[in-house]
Amino acid sequence: MGSPVPGAQGTPxxxxxGTPxxxxSTSPGLKPPTRRGSELFLLAFxxxxxxxxxxxxxxxxxxxxxxxxxxxxxxxLGLLSVxxxxxxxxxxxxxxxxxxxVALLNGLGLVMIHRIDLAMADVKLPKGVVWSPAAPxxxxxxxxxxxxxxxxxxxxxxxxxxxxxxxxCGFLGLVxxxxxxxxxxxxxxxxxxxxxxxSFGAFSxxxxxxxxxxxxxxxxxxxxxxxxxxTTAGRRVLGMDLPRARDLGPLVAAWLVGVSIMxxxxxxxxxxxxxxxxxxLLYVATERAAWxxxxxxxxxxxxxxxxKMFGHVQxxxxxxxxxxxxxxxxxxxxxxxxFGLGTGGLFGAGLGGGRPDQxxxxxxxxxxxxxxxxLGFVGLAAVLLxxxxxxxxxxxxxxxxxxxxxxxxxxxxxxxxAFQIFIVVGGVTKLIPMTGITAPFLSYGGSSLLAxxxxxxxxxxxxxxxxxxxxxxxxxxxxxxxxxxxxxxxxRPK
Amino acid sequence: xxxxxxxxGLAMMxxxxxxxxxxxxxQVIKADDxxxxxLNRRVVLDQYSRERGQIIxxxxxxxxxxxxxxxxxxxxxKYQGAAFAPVTGFFSTVYGxxxxxxxxxxLLNGSDDRLFARRVSDLITGRDPKGGSLQLTIDAALQRVxxxxxxxxxxxxxxxxxxxxxxxxMASTPSYDPNALASHDVEEQMAAWKALNAPDxxxxxxxxxxxxxxxxxxxxxLIVAAAALAExxxxxxxxxxxxxxxxxxxxxxxxxxxxxxxxxxxxxxxQEALAKSCNTAFAVLADxxxxxxxxxxxAKFGFDDQDLNIPMPVETSRLGPMTERPAVYQTGIGQRDVxxxxxxxxxxxxxxxxxxxxxxxxxxxxxxxxDLQVISEDKGDDVEDAMKVDHAHAxxxxxxxxxxxxxGGGKLSxxxxxxxxxxxxxxxxxxxxxxxAWYVAFAPAEKPExxxxxxxxxxxxxxxxxxxxxxxxxxxxxxxxxxxxxx
Numbered sequence: 001m002g003s004p005v006p007g008a009q010g011t012p013x014x015x016x017x018g019t020p021x022x023x024x025s026t027s028p029g030l031k032p033p034t035r036r037g038s039e040l041f042l043l044a045f046x047x048x049x050x051x052x053x054x055x056x057x058x059x060x061x062x063x064x065x066x067x068x069x070x071x072x073x074x075x076x077l078g079l080l081s082v083x084x085x086x087x088x089x090x091x092x093x094x095x096x097x098x099x100x101x102v103a104l105l106n107g108l109g110l111v112m113i114h115r116i117d118l119a120m121a122d123v124k125l126p127k128g129v130v131w132s133p134a135a136p137x138x139x140x141x142x143x144x145x146x147x148x149x150x151x152x153x154x155x156x157x158x159x160x161x162x163x164x165x166x167x168x169c170g171f172l173g174l175v176x177x178x179x180x181x182x183x184x185x186x187x188x189x190x191x192x193x194x195x196x197x198x199s200f201g202a203f204s205x206x207x208x209x210x211x212x213x214x215x216x217x218x219x220x221x222x223x224x225x226x227x228x229x230x231t232t233a234g235r236r237v238l239g240m241d242l243p244r245a246r247d248l249g250p251l252v253a254a255w256l257v258g259v260s261i262m263x264x265x266x267x268x269x270x271x272x273x274x275x276x277x278x279x280x281l282l283y284v285a286t287e288r289a290a291w292x293x294x295x296x297x298x299x300x301x302x303x304x305x306x307x308k309m310f311g312h313v314q315x316x317x318x319x320x321x322x323x324x325x326x327x328x329x330x331x332x333x334x335x336x337x338x339f340g341l342g343t344g345g346l347f348g349a350g351l352g353g354g355r356p357d358q359x360x361x362x363x364x365x366x367x368x369x370x371x372x373x374x375l376g377f378v379g380l381a382a383v384l385l386x387x388x389x390x391x392x393x394x395x396x397x398x399x400x401x402x403x404x405x406x407x408x409x410x411x412x413x414x415x416x417x418a419f420q421i422f423i424v425v426g427g428v429t430k431l432i433p434m435t436g437i438t439a440p441f442l443s444y445g446g447s448s449l450l451a452x453x454x455x456x457x458x459x460x461x462x463x464x465x466x467x468x469x470x471x472x473x474x475x476x477x478x479x480x481x482x483x484x485x486x487x488x489x490x491x492r493p494k
Numbered sequence: 495x496x497x498x499x500x501x502x503g504l505a506m507m508x509x510x511x512x513x514x515x516x517x518x519x520x521q522v523i524k525a526d527d528x529x530x531x532x533l534n535r536r537v538v539l540d541q542y543s544r545e546r547g548q549i550i551x552x553x554x555x556x557x558x559x560x561x562x563x564x565x566x567x568x569x570x571x572k573y574q575g576a577a578f579a580p581v582t583g584f585f586s587t588v589y590g591x592x593x594x595x596x597x598x599x600x601l602l603n604g605s606d607d608r609l610f611a612r613r614v615s616d617l618i619t620g621r622d623p624k625g626g627s628l629q630l631t632i633d634a635a636l637q638r639v640x641x642x643x644x645x646x647x648x649x650x651x652x653x654x655x656x657x658x659x660x661x662x663x664m665a666s667t668p669s670y671d672p673n674a675l676a677s678h679d680v681e682e683q684m685a686a687w688k689a690l691n692a693p694d695x696x697x698x699x700x701x702x703x704x705x706x707x708x709x710x711x712x713x714x715x716l717i718v719a720a721a722a723l724a725e726x727x728x729x730x731x732x733x734x735x736x737x738x739x740x741x742x743x744x745x746x747x748x749x750x751x752x753x754x755x756x757x758x759x760x761x762x763x764x765q766e767a768l769a770k771s772c773n774t775a776f777a778v779l780a781d782x783x784x785x786x787x788x789x790x791x792x793a794k795f796g797f798d799d800q801d802l803n804i805p806m807p808v809e810t811s812r813l814g815p816m817t818e819r820p821a822v823y824q825t826g827i828g829q830r831d832v833x834x835x836x837x838x839x840x841x842x843x844x845x846x847x848x849x850x851x852x853x854x855x856x857x858x859x860x861x862x863x864x865d866l867q868v869i870s871e872d873k874g875d876d877v878e879d880a881m882k883v884d885h886a887h888a889x890x891x892x893x894x895x896x897x898x899x900x901x902g903g904g905k906l907s908x909x910x911x912x913x914x915x916x917x918x919x920x921x922x923x924x925x926x927x928x929x930x931a932w933y934v935a936f937a938p939a940e941k942p943e944x945x946x947x948x949x950x951x952x953x954x955x956x957x958x959x960x961x962x963x964x965x966x967x968x969x970x971x972x973x974x975x976x977x978x979x980x981x
Contacts, residue, residue, distance in 0.1 A: 284498040327533050335533065341520045342528020343536045355536045377521035381514055388510045395503045399496055411499045418506040422513060431516040 060352025166221025348376025397463030711918030714828025780826025915962030
């Protein structure tokens with residue numbers, strides 16, 4: 001735990017403060033490399049890829065190829081550079097791969113949203129409808145998100161500060177989560193069957209996206225402070241230590257929240273995502289598989305009950321089992337998604353060469369299906385691998401950071417992104433029932449983008465803390481030795 | 495706390511692997527199924543967004559063209575109407591395609607390998623890829639005459655140029671308007687399709703010329719006669735002339751038409767037997783030749799050819815099993831299990847007209863690049879020497895005699911036609927089902943320019959007493975006359 005060297009096994013928590021950290025981070029004068037240069041290089045590479053993607057789309061869509069594209073590419077690089085310098089200034093030891101991954105995904109998302117704009121404009125024009133393009137709005141959102149990202153990095157100089165606001169975060173998160181479900185529909189309209197938006201005129205937000213992070217902060221803080229409580233074993237059943245019944249509180253609470261999202265907001269994806277994240281946090285905090293088993297059982301019970309009781313759940317399951325049964329109506333979306341993916345095949349129809357207009361919600365929930373159609377399996381796999389690299393680097397930061405809160409929060413955030421992409425892409429490719437949540441960074445949507453950039457800022461902050469040399473050497477020489485001895489004393493009689 | 499974190503990391507990897515495995519399944523293993531699923535409109539949309547090639551008649555008249563539209567399909571397919579539907583087929587966004595639209599789809603949509611070089615240059619120069627065009631052997635005027643002649647009846651007319659195998663006309667009635675099926679209005683397409691495929695309808699979308707199989711009746715006697723000539727018989731050889739015979743081993747009588755005598759009532763010459771279409775003579779002749787020789791002779795004229803494409807696939811004309819002698823007798827007069835397409839019967843006439851050399855029938859004369867430059871030309875090729883030249887001439891003379899004996903109006907003056915009629919019984923209840931009326935012919939007999947086959951299903955209006963002569967012959971003569979008169 002205390003070692004910043006990746007791959008080292010965790011040592012007992014009590015030893016954390018005292019074990020001498022790896023030589024590089026303590027030796028005076030020998031600072032570890034910040035790797036900001038690598039980050040800048042990777043960012044430029046990401047901007048280049050995004051520019052090439054834009055050129056391909058424009059060429060395939062018979063748009064005029066002008067120098068404008070190059071300027072757009074450079075502008076994007078400029079935006080990224082702002083983020084890069086913010087990292088350089090406020091989190092110099094942060095992981096150098098995370099931001100380029102995000103930049104590539106966000107840029108690819110912008111290109112795809114622009115590409116879908118072109119397709120939709122093409123479809124709507126003969127009907128006399130003018131399609132209002134989504135890409136410019138998404139560019140604006142990206143800019144706002146980057147401002148928020150920089151602000152978060154600057155304001156939050158130490159992620160442990162967040163732990164202090166755990167309960168505040170929890171309260172705000174819960175309110176944000178439940179708000180659209182309970183508010184009247186003139187302010188929280190039901191869009192595509194889900195009641196997850198708050199609408200203020202032309203401007204609408206999805207508070208659930210922010211709730212996800214706020215609740216994660218709360219759970220991490222809560223679990224860290226009450227860790228001992230949850231590790232106390234209850235009865236032993238089938239070789240598994242079951243938690244005591246009274247410690248089930250948080251799990252039951254999370255379960256209730258998940259179910260209420262499903263019922264009040266008809267948002268299966270968020271419900272699944274939220275519950276999965278809480279389970280993982282519990283598991284990491286307690287190191288007990290029993291929580292996971294218990295949680296999965298509870299989830300299954302809830303899912304079966306929901307399936308029995310709610311028509312919209314039954315439709316989703318039916319569409320998953322056999323979308324072709326009603327390919328023209330209920331199964332239309334998933335069938336079109338599969339057709340797009342199949343038509344794309346191994347190498348895809350080429351950027352700008354597919355038919356994204358065939359898939360409803362192409363620029364939000366189904367954007368990965370459009371990528372699969374136009375860039376083929378190869379492109380979809382590449383995108384999945386970028387997400388994997390992103391999540392794994394986040395996880396690496398969590399492994400390397402020294403404090404338990406940071407570990408828990410970092411691990412949770414990294415898992416949240418991976419799990420969300422699993423739910424989205426799994427739904428689009430018919431691995432699991434389609435639940436309708438956005439692909440982080442790729443999908444069109446301001447709330448999602450803002451929230452996910454905050455998530456990136458947190459991950460960078462944690463990875464920075466993991467790699468940074470200790471600036472304030474506060475030697476606490478004696479404490480750990482005692483702690484060590486104490487542990488040894490307890491162990492001996494066994 | 496690192497151990498569970500590592501496990502969560504592993505779980506993340508496992509999730510990604512699951513996604514990749516499933517994506518492989520969808521995009522690689524199942525890809526072809528999804529791509530070709532009839533509900534997947536992407537392929538059709540792609541084809542429509544390219545300018546599809548034209549189908550052009552021999553004289554240059556366009557039979558299928560495209561019109562630019564403002565909707566997303568970009569091009570609307572336009573056709574000349576019902577007369578040419580059996581040739582062009584249709585191209586629908588919902589129901590796929592048929593006819594040449596289907597058989598030459600790759601060329602028309604531009605993906606054919608023969609257009610490869612041009613596609614590459616299009617790619618470089620940035621032009622929109624376009625489909626190639628087809629110039630047909632179809633004589634547009636003749637096709638219209640044939641179609642008009644068939645108005646009011648169900649049937650088919652096929653006309654072939656004997657020396658080359660070019661199909662000059664290929665009409666089938668009832669027909670349909672392919673424009674309705676090519677409409678970009680899905681509702682209109684569906685309404686048209688529903689009407690055309692009404693359960694008790696006359697099958698307007700069946701291309702009777704190449705997909706209709708009918709008993710050939712007496713027209714099959716041409717093949718029996720050809721086989722007999724090949725076995726050393728001449729047009730003056732004596733054959734059975736009795737008015738009625740009994741099928742061997744049964745009590746079933748096999749009479750001539752109206753139980754008339756052939757020749758002197760005991761024997762007749764082969765020429766007379768063909769001219770009068772004596773059933774007894776050809777039934778006995780078939781029995782003497784035996785199933786094997788009959789089958790071989792028929793194969794030389796194109797029977798049993800499973801791979802005939804013009805370029806649309808043509809139903810295989812066949813003789814049936816002929817396992818017992820009565821079956822051979824009946825096969826000799828084109829009944830029992832013998833089935834032919836009108837195209838095949840036209841090929842039989844064309845082969846005799848061409849001195850016994852069978853030419854491969856074809857519809858496409860030239861394949862044209864999008865800029866209408868000729869990529870390749872089909873000059874016609876002979877597939878089989880079905881008969882010796884003098885045998886063919888002997889059979890021609892017999893057919894000229896047959897034409898003289900044939901009733902029906904519309905005889906042409908100044909042109910000698912060589913022909914054979916047929917009145918083919920069919921159906922479960924033979925005696926109460928109207929027979930099909932056939933007329934196969936070529937003209938002018940001395941120097942043939944056109945060979946035709948005409949069938950009128952169920953004898954048209956003439957009912958049970960219909961004979962090929964009265965119903966089909968006038969139609970055939972009108973088509974021949976129109977063709978020769980126009981030249």
